[in-house]
Amino acid sequence: MASKNNGLLAIMDTEELISKSSSANYDYVDALGKAILFFEGQRSGKLPKDQRIKWRGDSALSDGKPQNVNLVGGYYDAGDNVKFGWPMSFTVSLLSWAAVEYKSEISSVGDGNKDHQCWERPEDMDTPRTLYKVDANSPGTEAAAESAAALSAASIVFKKKDTKYSSKLLSQSKSLFDFADKYRGSYSGSCPFYCSYSGYHDELLWAASWLYRASRENKYLRFIIDNQGWSQAVTELSWDNKFVGAQTLLTQEFYGGKKDLAKFQSDAESFICALMPGSKSIQINTTP
Numbered sequence: 564m565a566s567k568n569n570g571l572l573a574i575m576d577t578e579e580l581i582s583k584s585s586s587a588n589y590d591y592v593d594a595l596g597k598a599i600l601f602f603e604g605q606r607s608g609k610l611p612k613d614q615r616i617k618w619r620g621d622s623a624l625s626d627g628k629p630q631n632v633n634l635v636g637g638y639y640d641a642g643d644n645v646k647f648g649w650p651m652s653f654t655v656s657l658l659s660w661a662a663v664e665y666k667s668e669i670s671s672v673g674d675g676n677k678d679h680q681c682w683e684r685p686e687d688m689d690t691p692r693t694l695y696k697v698d699a700n701s702p703g704t705e706a707a708a709e710s711a712a713a714l715s716a717a718s719i720v721f722k723k724k725d726t727k728y729s730s731k732l733l734s735q736s737k738s739l740f741d742f743a744d745k746y747r748g749s750y751s752g753s754c755p756f757y758c759s760y761s762g763y764h765d766e767l768l769w770a771a772s773w774l775y776r777a778s779r780e781n782k783y784l785r786f787i788i789d790n791q792g793w794s795q796a797v798t799e800l801s802w803d804n805k806f807v808g809a810q811t812l813l814t815q816e817f818y819g820g821k822k823d824l825a826k827f828q829s830d831a832e833s834f835i836c837a838l839m840p841g842s843k844s845i846q847i848n849t850t851p
Contacts, residue, residue, distance in 0.1 A: 602658070607646055607685065608636035622685035626692050634694070644685040647757050649706040649750065650802040652713040656773070659716035660808075702748030705759045708766035709805070711739035715773040733777055740770050744786075761804045764793035769805040772812040784821070787813065791826045796833035798846050807834050 604616045607623045623644070627634030637646045638654065697703035714736035721729040744767060751758040768787060775783035787809075800807040813827035837846040 602638060602654075605638040605640075607639055607644075620686045622688070623692065627694060630694055639685060644688050644690075649703075649709055650757050652706070652709040653802040653805070655713040656709065656716050656769075656808070659713065659720050662720045663716065697750070699742075699746045702743075702746040703750035704743045704747050704763035705750040705766045707739050707743035708763060708770040711736045711743060711770040712766070712773045712805075714739065715770070715777040718777050733774075736770075736774060736777070740767075740774055743767065743770065757802065759803060764790070765805045765809065768793060768809040772809045775816075776812060784816075788823050791824070794826055794830050796830045796837075798834065798837045807831065810834065 600616060603614060604619060606614070606616075606619065607626075609621050609624065610619060623646075624635055626646070634646075638651050639645065640647050640650065697706055714732045718729045718732035718736065721732065743763075747763065749759050749763055751760075768790065771783045771786045774780070775787065794810060795806055797804060797806050810827045810831035813821075813824045814831045817824040817828040833844075836842045836844045839845060840849065
């Protein structure tokens with residue numbers, strides 16, 4: 564379906580979706596402009612001066628202190644006050660991806676069970692901020708690899724604006740990827756919330772794809788090619804399954820001349836065909 568000229572991402576072009584929606588009288592421009600406010604409302608830690616959600620205040624300023632590590636900052640999960648590292652890293656990965664395309668070892672902090680028993684503002688919480696981590700003895704490849712993907716993607720965003728910070732992000736990303744690959748173990752069973760269901764192969768490919776794009780180091784491309792058998796044709800992109808994300812990134816490399824990545828291009832097209840209205844292989848239902 565995709566060609567070298569328009570590529571896979573053209574189908575995902577937000578501007579195209581906006582223009583097609585005008586006849587339905589939906590203001591997608593306004594919706595997209597306000598979407599970022601949700602993330603500002605979820606901020607944890609010391610809030611910046613340009614914070615637009617004025618009813619929010621500083622919160623969780625001692626996260627990690629009992630363990631002598633600074634974990635202040637980040638984003639709360641949803642209506643609760645826990646910072647789940649794995650889905651939070653996925654969020655940062657996608658936000659960074661949006662910034663890249665359109666230019667315009669800690670697992671979680673907080674106890675989900677205790678937090679959900681107490682409905683309160685993060686500014687007022689006094690429940691224990693339990694720390695969960697992954698390490699060599701208790702690995703969580705999905706969480707570590709997703710964090711690597713988030714940092715390497717963010718390093719591209721900051722490359723021209725703050726080279727020192729960008730280099731730091733990329734360096735940390737490489738370390739996280741090495742850890743995730745060396746100590747393989749699924750992030751399931753011991754985690755209280757947001758455990759892995761699809762395994763860690765997608766996160767490793769996703770992280771390696773971002774690391775290759777950020778560093779252009781051939782070892783990451785070789786990792787991807789050597790493990791392309793992991794890639795699957797799927798019908799979703801989610802916090803648990805990132806195959807489509809990796810496939811999309813690698814499809815761009817395929818059209819750039821890396822023909823060894825043909826399987827990823829094929830799997831990415833299968834995803835688009837599963838979603839495209841009018842396709843013979845569509846596998847989803849859409850709202851009117």
